[in-house]
Amino acid sequence: MLNKENTVIGFIGIGVMGKSMAGHLLAAGFPLVIYTRTEEKAVDLIDKGAKWMDTPRGVAEKANVIFTIVGYPHDVEEVYFGENGLIANGKKGSYLIDMTTSAPQLAIKIFDEAKKNGIHSIDAPVSGGDIGAKTAKLSIMVGGEKEAFEEVKPLLELLGSNIVYQGKAGSGQHTKMCNQIAIATNMIGVTEAIIYAEKAGLDPETVLKSISTGAAGSWSLSNLAPRMLNQDFEPGFYIKHFIKDMKIALEEAEHMDMDAPGLTLAKSLYDQLAKNGEENSGTQALYKYFKN
Template sequence: MTTSIGFIGTGVMGKSMARHLMEAGHELHIFTRTKNKAAELLDAGAVWQESIASLAQNVDIVISIVGYPSDVEDIYLGENGIIANAKQGTYLIDMTTSDPILAETIFHAAKKRRLHSLDAPVSGGDIGAQNGTLTIMVGGQNEDFLQVEPILALMGENIVLQGPAGAGQHTKMANQITIASNMIGVSEAIIYAKKAGLDPVRVLKSISAGAAGSWSLSNLAPRMIKGDSDPGFYIKHFIKDMKIALSNAKNLGIQTPGLALSLELYEVLAEKGLEDRGTQALIKWFEGELS
């Protein structure tokens, strides 16, 4: 069954995610602040909308994956935003990593206008987006989740409803807290292997298959070794995520020293002009390339 889907945000991950929807035969409408970033999708048959309002008025499902919570707030809650302009019964799926409290606010605002809102942040980076294998963490009502699950399945494989509105974002915070400390460990391991005179590629063969194994070790460590810092996930966005996680951890009354240290190191990279590089560029801090 063909569904009209509006997609907002065609960056490193969004472009691939939107392409999967088109390839499945759905009618795709696009709005993004920079039109040329959507050129490939438009050439492939996507429909360009001149504004968020016009997009929301012409589709049955709206999917967004933008940069920051402030962007999410603007596109959903603004006077010319999605909630004010969407048809009753439209499903709203925000896949941005954002603040759980904002997700709850959007849910309640949407419900007042008889719209169905879910927060559904993702993990898996550019590789997961390209392969349609993203992990998708969902917050919202079960009946709404069941309606859009087939659409989510076109973009990901591990799709779990975590609880009510905001639960998807809280789960993503747990994900980012895990990655934050792990990236330090991966960087330190590579530097240790090099200093010990080992071939780091060969070392990875052993440790990635053992108890130290992780997605970051398997997918980002090879990029670190090659000196490839092209973004699968931007440092600037990871810093945003870690700040949201720290704020929520504080509200929950818990200590997250690993997260705090990782944020400190990544902020050094950003200050050195690397905010638009991939998170694997953390290795540069350990290599002493930032002085």
């Protein structure tokens, strides 16, 4: 059983969400070893006792449970593979938990290669954005071997409030694709509703009081619509990362011979926003597309 006496946690990816997530693990009393491309990004955690390493290899050599949440599939590849990667340098019996939203096939590849080295691998992408990360109420979707999931579940419970085992390796990533597909078209509806309210001469904040708790209710309506109204377009989740997710989902849908017209439309709108210089804004900046 993993506990504070026999567990050193590694964390790679100290971004909008990762910084809060790593902080929860550190606050729970676990020794924490971290890697970021620039040490400055990790100063707050270092000041609280985390140890910084200059390569993923350094983390793999120190930790026996390693969380990763980086930007893109190619970043995942870089962290996990190669002579300085986690798989080549990980301890036998250790656990690798990738919380990046990435390609299901890459999750399966990591699982297979890790297993050859006697390492457990879990794909565990998350939903909930910066708010969920800060409040430790993320939804965590898990793929991999059930026994490995049960072993690390107490650690996942430090990060999320809705943790569901979905099945074999890659299942967590496939579930996250379902999540992103549902969000993509919902964001169009949320934004159009706000614009409609404004054009109808209504007070959008008052409108939200009526519709956010009814059948139209959603996380995006409750959490992102108020940001739109406050002209707050700071990223809880980057547009550039959402486009990446939608691209993966569309590729997987094509492999399954599935049409996804709603997802295709949503991606086209966000692609246009990115071309307009909004790729580093939060997904709620879709408001600007309809407003302009």
